[in-house]
């Protein structure tokens with residue numbers, strides 16, 4: 257039996273396992289120089305079963321540690337050692353230890369010990385020792401280094417325990433051919449299995465299946481319109497935009513300074529023959545021994561190819577001396593014509609959502625009107641007798657409507673035109689009429705509330721009168737009940753009533769649908785790995801969306817903790833959060849210090 261292990265590094269980790277007395281350390285002591293000779297940079301992790309000390313009593317570092325410091329780092333000009341007092345009941349956590357390795361400075365980590373972990377290993381075996389073979393119970397053995405007497409199955413690579421060069425060749429080959437495991441995202445609609453009969457399924461469907469099923473019902477809008485650059489707010493480009501000019505138009509200076517030909521560099525001063533301001537040019541060809549005074553953005557004259565900043569030059573009586581002469585590089589501080597975008601290039605491709613940077617780029621190419629995909633229209637209403645309009649007196653047993661506002665806001669941020677249909681009372685005729693008229697006006701109709709088993713009746717019957725809609729149980733929390741379907745040519749989403757569930761369900765299901773409908777290409781949810789600051793719990797079989805706060809640690813890594821209580825009615829948890837922590841349906845617990853995926857809210861919320 258092996259215990260789960262996943263390599264947190266971007267370099268391979270290879271274990272060496274054997275019963276004691278087989279000669280693991282002896283082999284490693286010979287193997288390390290042989291691998292270094294082959295150009296590999298190594299890190300080694302060794303598991304010690306006893307309470308070892310790096311230093312000895314009497315040494316300052318020892319005394320400081322024994323005095324109670326949790327960590328002592330002792331450093332000299334050749335080496336440093338970090339000692340951390342980290343008592344644990346079981347074996348130390350290899351994943352945690354691996355994260356201490358400087359993965360950008362080594363090519364492979366060799367691990368001695370940790371033989372129970374499911375990490376790739378070379379088994380060492382001496383038949384004369386009469387010990388059992390490890391590979392029989394461990395699928396992670398990639399090769400066996402042994403003597404002639406050991407029988408090795410055909411499926412396994414056989415190495416000679418006494419042939420260090422052969423083992424080193426194997427390790428080198430392993431390192432060169434290793435590929436990082438494909439990261440499995442907690443939600444991946446592209447890998448969602450086909451759904452069978454999902455309607456009213458008591459078992460529910462996964463988030464990935466739900467997203468895939470929603471997307472399969474969306475046909476992108478093909479109608480386009482020309483829109484002025486001023487009025488484009490986060491909308492989607494309908495056609496490729498080809499640049500008609502070079503950006504920058506002319507080769508120009510990136511510094512205030514002097515332009516000259518690099519081939520003229522010598523200890524002799526150059527003669528300053530003119531001054532070129534931005535928006536102007538020097539009409540002549542620069543001759544041997546000449547330079548011009550030039551400002552940032554001004555066109556570099558013909559005959560010049562290099563700029564020296566003003567602060568690294570001395571000019572007196574039109575004679576120029578270049579300082580730090582030996583550091584000057586040909587072409588420095590020159591911005592070449594077309595280096596940003598060349599005439600004829602696709603500056604932006606169809607399907608791109610236009611934010612501030614894209615608008616700036618289009619403006620820099622001289623475009624003032626752009627062909628855009630027509631905005632999706634989204635109609636939104638709330639249901640529920642207890643739901644009251646903000647601004648009015650809150651009646652007993654009632655709650656103010658927040659869902660319409662969160663949904664309308666998220667739809668607007670996705671560039672949609674929105675129609676607010678208000679709060680619709682729980683009445684079959686009124687709901688039916690509302691749905692019919694909403695579908696006539698909107699590409700997407702969104703309601704909240706009334707989709708769970710108890711109180712779904714009105715919306716269910718109203719929907720049955722006007723369209724074809726399925727009620728799903730999504731294996732997620734929050735946001736379990738969800739209705740999805742069609743009313744004529746409109747897509748309908750019945751989101752659950754709980755305010756956090758509404759937002760999470762919108763982000764996971766409505767958002768991809770709007771993006772596809774709006775013509776956006778290559779849109780995928782953004783998952784970023786972060787280190788959990790405390791243990792996170794879920795239940796296998798469902799995807800958990802916890803409200804999280806991520807920050808960047810002093811080590812440059814992203815860390816995340818939850819906002820605390822996670823009730824699906826607690827909108828304050830969404831306000832304090834800046835991300836969702838996503839625990840996929842195959843995971844029950846994420847221990848503190850382990851990696852978990854987050855979905856930052858970015859600018860959508």
Ligand SMILES: Nc1nc2c(c(=O)[nH]1)N[C@H]1C(S)=C(S)[C@@H](COP(=O)(O)OP(=O)(O)OC[C@H]3O[C@@H](n4cnc5c(N)ncnc54)[C@H](O)[C@@H]3O)O[C@H]1N2
Pocket residue numbers: 638639640642643655656657658659660704705706707708709710711712735736737751752753754755757824825
């Ligand atoms: N027996 C079961 N009961 C419930 C289940 C279940 O599977 N079996 N699912 C629970 C889950 S999960 C959710 S979420 C809710 C969803 O219920 P509905 O979609 O029918 O929503 P309502 O019951 O109408 O409301 C739930 C909750 O949200 C508040 N709400 C509703 N609309 C608004 C609004 N516009 N603004 C603010 N708050 C709103 C409402 O007052 C309720 O407190 O069902 C569980 N029950």
Ligand code: MOO
Pocket residue numbers: 732733734735736737752754756757824825
């Ligand atoms: O959708 Mo519900 O509790 O999972 O909020």
